[in-house]
Amino acid sequence: MGQQIESALRQSMHRVLVVLVSFLPGVLVFLLAVILLTAFGLLLAAIVKRILVAARFDERLASRETTGSPASISDWAPSHSPTLLIVRVILWACILLGVAIGISAIDASYSANSQLEQFLLPYLTHVLGAILLIFFGTLMARFLARSVLIGAVNAQLQYARFLSLGIKWLVLVLTAAMALDHLQIGGSIIEMAFGILFGGIVLTLALAVGLGSRDLVSRSIEKTIDKPAPTREPEPFPAAGETPRPKLRHF
C-alpha cells in the first residue's frame, strides 16, 4: 500500500517536472523574444525619429494639410506630432512581433501536450479581446459621461452630475459584463447580475430624474392644458409709460 502511494507520488511529481522542464524553455524564449524585439523596436524608433525630425516631417505634413480639414494625421497623433505617432507605431509593432514570436515558441515547446495548447492560446486571444473591450468601454464611458454632464449643465439641470455618473456606470457595468462574458467567467451569474445592476441603475436614474423634474413636468402639463393651440403667445403690450423689457440678443 505504502509502496503504491510512493510510486503514484513519484510518477505525478515526475510528470509535473517534465511539464515544467518543457514549459520553462518556452517561457524563457517568450521573455527573450519580447525583450529583444522591444530593444530592437526602441533602437529602430530612435533612428526613425531622428530621421523624421531632421527631415522636418511634421512641418512638411502640416503645410500640405488644408486648414480645417475634417481629419488629419495630427488629430490621431499624440501631442499632434505625426513623427511621434509613427515612432510609437514602430515601437509597438516590434513589441507585438516579440509577443507573437514568444507565443509561437511556447506553442512549439508544447507540441507534446495538446490539452494545454488547446486551452492556452485561444484563451490568450480572449484575454486580449477583453482588454480591448475594457479599454474602449472606459473611453466611451468617460466621453458619454462628459457629454451628458455638459449637456445637462447647459440645460440648467441641478442633478447634472448625478445623471452623468449614472451614464458612466451604466456603460462601465455593460463593459465589465461584456468582458467577463468574453472571458467565459461567471456564466449565467454574470448575465443575471448584469441584468439586475443595469436595471437598477436605469430605475434609479428614472426615479431621480422623474422626482427631480416633477415640478417641471407638472408645469409643462399645466401649460399644455391651459393653451391647447400650439400658437405662440403674443408678447404683452407694455402699459403706458412703461419701458418694454429688452430681450437678450446673443448674436
Add this chain to the structure above:
Amino acid sequence: MSTSPMTEPTNAASPQQSGAIAAASSVGAPLLICLPSATAETVETMRERIASALQGHNLFLATPGGASAHAANGVTVVDYPVASRGDAAWALTSPDYLVAAQLAIEYDAAATLVLGNEAASLSVAGLQALAEAVLTGKADLAVPRYRTGPHDALVSSALLYPLTNALFGTPAHLPLPLDAAFSARMAKRLSTVARKPSNAAQPEPLIWPVAEACISSFLVKEIDAGERTLPQPADLDLNTLLAEIVGSLFGDIEAKATFWQRARAPMPAKPNVEPARTTSEAEEFEDVRAMVDSFRNAYTNLQEIWSLVLPPQSLLGLKRISRAPAEEFAMPADLWARTVYDFVLAYHLRTINRGHLLGALTPLYLAWVASHLRQCAGDAATAAFHVEETAAAFVAEKPYIVSRWRWPDRFNP
C-alpha cells in the same frame, strides 16, 4: 444654421450679362451689390433704396432669381446663382463670400457690397459710407458698426470683438459682419479662402473676413452704419450656435497663429460714460440672478472639466465670483480674457474633446453676460464702456496667450 444648396456660378456670362458688362465698361468700373438673402418681395424695395443711396455709380444688383438682367434707375439686376436662404440667413457665410467674390471678378467690380438678411433696415447713410470706404477711402474691407443696445450682439461683445481686436489688431466690433464691402483684391482673397475645404462638422462654414484682410496686410475700416435690425438665428439654440461660431473662430486663430503672435494690437479707446437708463434695474436683475444661479450650478458640476483647461489661478478666480452674491456679481475683465485664452489654447492642444470644450465655455460666457448686464443696468453708454474694458483686457493679456501657445507645458501660472 441651415445648409443651403450652393451652385457655383459659371465663369461664362450669359448674353444678357455680357451686354450688362459691356454697358458697365463704357461707364467705368461697376459697383456690385449682392443680396444673397433677398426675396422677390424685398428686391424692388432694395433696388430703389440702393439707387437713391448710391447715385452716380454704375450699379449691379445681384439677387437670387434676377436672371432676366435688366436696367432701371441706373441699377442693373443680375442673377445671383444661389437660391435665397431668406430668414434662415442671419450672418454672411463662406458661400455668400464665394459667390459675391466670383461675381465681382466676373463683372470686374471696383467694389462689392454684400448685404445680409433684413438689409432693408440699413440706413441710406450706412450704405453710402460702406461703398465710399472702399471706392474713395482706399479700404480693402469695410465692415459696419451698428448702433446696438446693451442687450444686443453679446457674443460679439464678449468674445468675437475682443479676440479679433487683440490678436489681429483690428477693432471691428462685428467680426462676423451682417453686411460687408470689399475691394477687387479682397474679393480675390475671399474667393481663395472660401474655396478651401471646410470643417465637415460645420453645416454652414464661416469666414472671418477681418482676419483674412489683416493677414494679407489689407486696409480694414469700421464704418458707423447707424441703426439696423439684427437678424437672429431661426432656431436659437445658444449652446449649438455658440459652439459653432466660437469653434470656427478658434480654428481660424489656430490657423493664423504665426501672424497674430507677431502682430501688435492697439488698446481700444474707452468711450465716455453717459448714463441713460432704458429699463428698470429690478427687471434686469431677474435675468442676472438666473444667469448667476446657472453659473453656480456649472461651477459645482464642471470643475473637473474646467480644471483640465484652466490653470489654478483662474479656477480660484471663478471660485471667488461663484461665491459672490448676485447683487455684487462681476466677472473681472482680466479673468475673462485669460479664461478665453486658455480655452483657445485647449482647443489648439485638443486637451479635451473640442465639442466638450466649447460646451464647457457656455456657462462662463453666460457669467460674463450676467456681469455685463449687472454692470451696465440697461445703460447703453456703460455697456459700451464695459465692452471696451473687456477688449482692453484682452489686449493687455495677449502676452499670456503668446507665452502659453509657445510653451504650453512650461508656462502655467
